[in-house]
């Protein structure tokens with residue numbers, strides 16, 4: 001029995017039941033998402049820091065223009081005046097989604113991971129623009145992430161694609177799901193799928209720092225399936241977090257899940273946006289290198305490698321150029337921590353490290369925040385060590401097919417290439 005014995009039916013269409021999860025900032029690149037799409041599965045792009053991502057891909061200058069527009073504010077801890085230009089935001093989002101959708105060649109689908117926690121100093125307006133622009137550019141589906149998303153559906157309820165686009169929600173408890181569903185039922189717009197993200201996932205976690213260790217994905221998935229049955233709701237459930245082999249996936253599919261969402265194994269794919277050097281750090285990671293900490297300014301615990309350069313930041317807040325995590329009054333905990341550290345630093349020492357929080361916008365933009373799932377230390381089981389001591393980077397297709405065809409927890413390594 002392998003994953004290929006199952007199919008995921010969504011909106012009358014059949015998919016291979018493998019979803020590559022969204023990994024911001026541009027770790028789940030268009031190319032990575034398109035690999036899943038080409039193989040009949042579902043790939044996510046992420047709209048985290050989309051203007052910065054456009055600058056990287058298309059050579060636009062959204063970030064530097066914004067930085068210049070607010071240059072006079074650079075030394076001011078009050079960032080309330082630093083606003084995103086909504087027209088430019090819509091333009092960037094449309095461009096990025098167009099660029100991905102226009103290159104579809106397979107029978108799968110491309111979804112966008114859209115995080116509510118990217119509050120961008122104007123949460124409702126910027127989220128609405130991001131969602132609408134993605135819909136206008138023809139995205140197949142949107143996965144609402146990082147937040148309870150209680151008001152998110154309202155933002156697009158009058159859009160012509162509101163009822164036809166696939167909409168999903170990421171939850172980590174039945175409680176969060178039932179709160180979300182109350183609003184969805186009132187709008188007569190139930191989610192088309194539910195991603196249940198457990199405690200071993202990468203990125204931000206929907207559990208508290210003290211709580212994640214006592215939680216299990218299997219239990220939450222079983223509770224979610226039972227809850228939906230009790231409520232007479234037929235909505236596909238997609239577990240995520242720690243699903244490392246195809247056999248792990250089959251176990252969830254056999255207990256009633258419709259597909260699985262995976263990410264960590266794809267961080268080291270040739271198509272992933274992480275720089276190759278960082279991919280090598282991921283593969284070399286040992287179990288003791290992984291921690292869940294509260295360095296993220298979102299308020300959610302986040303899993304990352306302890307060696308992440310972002311944990312050593314003493315950089316000036318970069319909100320004039322980025323500012324994706326400013327709350328609606330222009331605040332971010334990193335700003336306060338930075339100015340406190342600046343005041344209390346020893347002037348004899350030039351460099352200082354800001355404790356408590358990191359500048360996540362910069363950390364993610366520079367690939368200095370090495371977020372990963374708990375299974376990152378097993379990546380070395382999935383590939384070959386090359387004669388020079390580095391690791392071979394598999395293609396997304398090789399990883400995808402390994403999930404699809406693996407039996408008895410076997411992992412097939414990529415074919416050894418002479419040169420990469």
Ligand SMILES: Cc1cc2nc3c(=O)[nH]c(=O)nc-3n(C[C@H](O)[C@H](O)[C@H](O)COP(=O)(O)O)c2cc1C
Pocket residue numbers: 020021022023024025027046048113115145146170197200201202203204240241242243261262263264265267371372373374375
């Ligand atoms: C490097 C990395 C970045 C991630 N970024 C995001 C993100 O931006 N938004 C989100 O909702 N989930 C994010 N995730 C979570 C994944 O989409 C996925 O649900 C989860 O990691 C699956 O578990 P696995 O990594 O153990 O396979 C990220 C995961 C990783 C590994």
